[in-house]
Amino acid sequence: xxxxxxxxxxxxxxxxxxxxxxxxFLVYMIRGIVxxxxxxxxxIKQIHFIGTKSFxxxxxxxxxTGMVLGLQGxxxxxxxxxxxxxxxxxxxxxxxxxxxxxxxxMVTGRAGSAICAEIGIMRIDEQIDAxxxxxxxxxxxxxxxxxxxxxxxxxxxxxYCDVVGIFGGYLVGVDLLGVSPGAYLSxxxxxxxxxxxxxxxxxxxxxxxxxxxxxxxxxxxxxxDDGNFGPEQVGRATTNAVVLSSVSILAADYVVTSxxx
Amino acid sequence: MMVQSSPENGSLxxxxxxxxxxxxxxxxxxxxxxxxxxxxxxxxxVKEIRIDxxxxxxxxxxxxxxxxxxxxxxxxxxxxxxxxxxxENAKRLIQLARLDQIFExxxxxxxxxxxxx
Amino acid sequence: xxxxxxxxxxxxxxxxxxxxxxxxxxxxxxxxxxxSSDYEVHARFSNVAxxxxxxxxxxxxxxxxxxxxxxxxxxxxxxxxxxxxxVRLEEDVIASIKTMGIIGDKYVYVSPxxxxxYIKPGGMIRDTQPPLDLENLVxxxxxxxxxxxxx
Amino acid sequence: xxxRDLIDVCGLNSHxxxxxxxFDIRFGIPxxxxxxxxxxxxxxxTTLLRHLIGLKRTRPEQIxxxxxxxxxxxxxxMRNYRRRLGVLFxxxxxxxxMTVSQNIAVPxxxxxxxxxxxxxxxxxxxxxxxxxxxxxxxxPSQLSGGMRKRAGLARALAxxxxxxxxxEPSSGLDPITAAGLDRxxxxxxxxxxxxxxVVTHELESAFRIADRLIVMDRGCxxxxxxxxxxxxxQNERVLQFLERKADTAEINTAGYLxxxxxxxxxxxxx
Numbered sequence: 160x161x162x163x164x165x166x167x168x169x170x171x172x173x174x175x176x177x178x179x180x181x182x183x184f185l186v187y188m189i190r191g192i193v194x195x196x197x198x199x200x201x202x203i204k205q206i207h208f209i210g211t212k213s214f215x216x217x218x219x220x221x222x223x224t225g226m227v228l229g230l231q232g233x234x235x236x237x238x239x240x241x242x243x244x245x246x247x248x249x250x251x252x253x254x255x256x257x258x259x260x261x262x263x264x265m266v267t268g269r270a271g272s273a274i275c276a277e278i279g280i281m282r283i284d285e286q287i288d289a290x291x292x293x294x295x296x297x298x299x300x301x302x303x304x305x306x307x308x309x310x311x312x313x314x315x316x317x318x319y320c321d322v323v324g325i326f327g328g329y330l331v332g333v334d335l336l337g338v339s340p341g342a343y344l345s346x347x348x349x350x351x352x353x354x355x356x357x358x359x360x361x362x363x364x365x366x367x368x369x370x371x372x373x374x375x376x377x378x379x380x381x382x383x384d385d386g387n388f389g390p391e392q393v394g395r396a397t398t399n400a401v402v403l404s405s406v407s408i409l410a411a412d413y414v415v416t417s418x419x420x
Numbered sequence: 421m422m423v424q425s426s427p428e429n430g431s432l433x434x435x436x437x438x439x440x441x442x443x444x445x446x447x448x449x450x451x452x453x454x455x456x457x458x459x460x461x462x463x464x465x466v467k468e469i470r471i472d473x474x475x476x477x478x479x480x481x482x483x484x485x486x487x488x489x490x491x492x493x494x495x496x497x498x499x500x501x502x503x504x505x506x507x508e509n510a511k512r513l514i515q516l517a518r519l520d521q522i523f524e525x526x527x528x529x530x531x532x533x534x535x536x537x
Numbered sequence: 538x539x540x541x542x543x544x545x546x547x548x549x550x551x552x553x554x555x556x557x558x559x560x561x562x563x564x565x566x567x568x569x570x571x572x573s574s575d576y577e578v579h580a581r582f583s584n585v586a587x588x589x590x591x592x593x594x595x596x597x598x599x600x601x602x603x604x605x606x607x608x609x610x611x612x613x614x615x616x617x618x619x620x621x622x623x624v625r626l627e628e629d630v631i632a633s634i635k636t637m638g639i640i641g642d643k644y645v646y647v648s649p650x651x652x653x654x655y656i657k658p659g660g661m662i663r664d665t666q667p668p669l670d671l672e673n674l675v676x677x678x679x680x681x682x683x684x685x686x687x688x
Numbered sequence: 689x690x691x692r693d694l695i696d697v698c699g700l701n702s703h704x705x706x707x708x709x710x711f712d713i714r715f716g717i718p719x720x721x722x723x724x725x726x727x728x729x730x731x732x733x734t735t736l737l738r739h740l741i742g743l744k745r746t747r748p749e750q751i752x753x754x755x756x757x758x759x760x761x762x763x764x765x766m767r768n769y770r771r772r773l774g775v776l777f778x779x780x781x782x783x784x785x786m787t788v789s790q791n792i793a794v795p796x797x798x799x800x801x802x803x804x805x806x807x808x809x810x811x812x813x814x815x816x817x818x819x820x821x822x823x824x825x826x827x828p829s830q831l832s833g834g835m836r837k838r839a840g841l842a843r844a845l846a847x848x849x850x851x852x853x854x855x856e857p858s859s860g861l862d863p864i865t866a867a868g869l870d871r872x873x874x875x876x877x878x879x880x881x882x883x884x885x886v887v888t889h890e891l892e893s894a895f896r897i898a899d900r901l902i903v904m905d906r907g908c909x910x911x912x913x914x915x916x917x918x919x920x921x922q923n924e925r926v927l928q929f930l931e932r933k934a935d936t937a938e939i940n941t942a943g944y945l946x947x948x949x950x951x952x953x954x955x956x957x958x
Contacts, residue, residue, distance in 0.1 A: 196798040203547055210554070211546040243637065254561065280784070288743050289781040289840075293795040293847075294770040300798070315554025322557040349591050349603070349642070353566035360558075386704060447800045447847070454806065480848045482802055485809035512879035517813045 184376050191303030194296055198304045205308030209270045213316060216265050221320040224257055225249060225327025233336045242338045246346025249328035254355045258321040260412050262313060263366035267404045271374040274305055275400040278378030279393035302375045306368070313367035314360050321359065358419050365415055366408050373404045430456065435467035442475035445483035454486045461493030469494060474505025484517055491522055500524060575602060575619030576658035580632045584667040585614040588634055588643040594618050596647045604645060618645065628652040633666035643668065694719040694851070694883055695740065696752040702735055702744065709735050711907045722877055722884045724894045727904035728929065733887045734855060740885065741775055741853055742766050771799065774849030778856045780840030782828040788815065789824035792843045799847065814842040818872065834861045851883045852876065858893045870897050891930065903929060
């Protein structure tokens, strides 16, 4: 019995230590913004990696999501004879929820996993140690550029996702199912208010921080706890990072929505 | 730190630009010295650059790299770079970099005659 | 070469992303950083049941502006509408609230007037008609029996 | 040694998740000397190295650098200390997203205001020093293990460090390259006056370069001294190590048997 309580206590303390380390990691990551070295070019490179290269994935995701929304929305709304609301339905669900969440999830899958693996490899190959020994702050040099790039990319990708999705809904609703173009577009324009757009952007910024934070953290500490720096640790860290980021993004989505709505 | 090299005191006479350096010629000071040397190496009137190292306290790889750049600028126009007063360590560093062939290195005595007054 | 590709990729990404963001905020979100192209007109209704912000304001079926704000004022609903600059409303126009379709969106209908004078920006439409309470009507019509049976 | 040592390890104890791996290590590292730390794998020499370069936290009053306490360094002091260091890691630890030249340029770009051209020439000088002049534009993944290690050394030398730490310089290298590396290490000490600390288990190379040898075993120092002193040592383990005799497997038979029987036993003996 004492043993059970003891191991429970130990596990709790362990988790607390992890949380503390993760919090500290976030602090260092943010502190890196004001610390040298200059990071203009590394941020540009990361924007290229996180943003430009996610363009097609997000475009496809958004187009098909918009099309499905158009299809589903049409069949539901046509039961009430309100096909005219299709535009607002598609636009609102994209801008408020699906745009930010889908882009964040896609970016996590595409870029987050790669970021985690990249940093994990640097950890097991002693490259992070090498950075520290060159008196270069690994947070400022490695992690912060990714954070900044994520903060630039995700809102833009979200906006792009929204627009492409609305266009996809238009394609299905107007060209395929015969909703009048004017009704669709005016539905889009009249239902969306600034607050919806704003909420979507706030979400995407939050998701960017979450995703970069979790993915870089998992990579940074790949194998550290086990004291075993084998390649399998990178794989494990990457899987963990993607799962944890995705779940936290969905959870955070609920929290942000309930606060902002 | 010793006195910083003040490269303004270089002099140009009959196509020969002579400049004594002092203090460390190292990563912290090279950017400034480099400007002067490359500026001189670019001038058409300059046929030869002579650098006096006798009061240089330290030479590191960045200094050697700077000398290479200067030499390259001169060599394109057939000019020459002469170094004098190099300490034993500095000479070894240049030898280690396998660059002792391209610079004209004068020994201690020669340099004293050149820049004695 | 590689650097140029990088710059091009990032540049394109930023341009497309920013234009999407711009479309969302300026066209859909109605943010007007360079001043609005509308002028404001107010109207008082006894009841605006179901009218929402951003609902269209129309005249003869043409959209001439939109509802900007609805608030309670002295037991009545005070509407603020943004009307396009190039549309001038006569003093004696009548504003009423109508519905598109049966459960479609509510909108403000402004019937043309004949007066020589025009409403100034920030002015008031005097004559208003509250909406026909369609929901009430429909529910009476459809669910009437149900309610009766309940009682 | 008349003057004070550059680095003084005075009673270093170290733990890994509760298990003690270094026991009261004491030795000094004089400057412009090559100190070689030797021992079989797992004896704690890499851990010792990680303490010396500040990658593993050291408790106060266990390592002194220039009379300053490494265990009490704040961030700024640690950064200043590390700027004096060059470290070659076992794998070379090159950044694999950059070419070899870019790798060497990293510390220069971050810490100095030198122009790109100066940095390029400096990188080339260092590469030439290690016989890699033609490989500047290669990615680390295109190099062999030995070349990667040499490129790593070129990067460690990029800032002309005062103190050079080398982890297993010749492991995995062919004998000729290894001998070349040894000669270079000697040359660096002689021409640039570097203080060099080498961690290795290669006897031959250790005796070739060392001014001072430190033999470690199971987290303790077995012997320390000049190569001749070590050769003359009568310590059994040292002799065994020098003569490359395999460990005779007389390790605690009782414990082994009881483990086989599935009995949990407390650590016996050492």
